[in-house]
Amino acid sequence: GAGVSQTPSxxxxxxxxxxxxxxxxxxxxxxxxxxxxxxxxxPEFLIYFQGTGAADDSGLPNDRFFAVRPEGSVSTLKIxxxxxxxxxxxxxxxxxxxxxxxxxxxxxxxxxx
Amino acid sequence: GNSVxxxxxxxxxxxxxxxxxxxxxxxxxxxxxxxYVQYPGEGLQLLLKATKADDKGSNKGFxxxxxxxxxxxxxxxxxxxxxxxxxxxxxxxxxxxxxxxxAGTRLFVKA
Numbered sequence: 754g755a756g757v758s759q760t761p762s763x764x765x766x767x768x769x770x771x772x773x774x775x776x777x778x779x780x781x782x783x784x785x786x787x788x789x790x791x792x793x794x795x796p797e798f799l800i801y802f803q804g805t806g807a808a809d810d811s812g813l814p815n816d817r818f819f820a821v822r823p824e825g826s827v828s829t830l831k832i833x834x835x836x837x838x839x840x841x842x843x844x845x846x847x848x849x850x851x852x853x854x855x856x857x858x859x860x861x862x863x864x865x866x
Numbered sequence: 867g868n869s870v871x872x873x874x875x876x877x878x879x880x881x882x883x884x885x886x887x888x889x890x891x892x893x894x895x896x897x898x899x900x901x902y903v904q905y906p907g908e909g910l911q912l913l914l915k916a917t918k919a920d921d922k923g924s925n926k927g928f929x930x931x932x933x934x935x936x937x938x939x940x941x942x943x944x945x946x947x948x949x950x951x952x953x954x955x956x957x958x959x960x961x962x963x964x965x966x967x968x969a970g971t972r973l974f975v976k977a
Contacts, residue, residue: 757909784963795870795955795967796910809964844910855965857910 757858774830778847788844868893872968887941889956897958899939904953
């Protein structure tokens with residue numbers, strides 16, 4: 754597709770379960786970003802990839818959160834032992850280079866019950 | 867640390883009214899400044915940007931001027947339309963990639 758694709762669009766999981774959120778960036782974009790948006794707030798930076806490597810993961814809230822991008826394209830955000838406070842919309846964005854416009858996907862709405 | 871503060875919403879206007887959404891920032895160095903828009907059911911989109919002091923970003927009738935002396939980047943539009951109803955986010959970026967967003971301002975435009 755032409756834009757950033759995120760799947761699933763909605764995910765409901767039970768407290769304590771493991772979830773994976775997928776992001777397909779725009780083809781050819783080397784930079785990929787994950788953000789988390791809580792209700793009534795702006796997006797909060799989680800992690801940034803340049804190619805396959807995480808260039809900055811300082812926004813990950815704790816070690817339950819992990820992200821990978823093994824082939825420099827698709828990325829997966831993984832959350833272990835989910836907690837109710839993890840409920841939010843998780844946004845992915847990509848850009849062709851570090852300093853160019855980032856294009857956002859529509860997000861995955863995660864609800865932990 | 868770096869931060870963005872924008873006026874709380876919701877803002878409700880009648881069609882053709884003048885719009886101002888205030889945004890101020892705190893940053894070390896010389897950030898680039900952005901306004902993003904999120905229409906209902908859609909992803910975040912870049913609306914406009916300015917990369918240095920006194921630059922004016924503009925798009926779709928919206929404009930904002932990078933004011934270093936007041937650390938502000940207020941969004942304005944002379945005549946809003948119902949289709950402008952959305953959530954607007956002010957944001958800054960330093961060091962190349964990490965973008966910091968404000969909390970967002972919801973705009974409702976009534977016909």
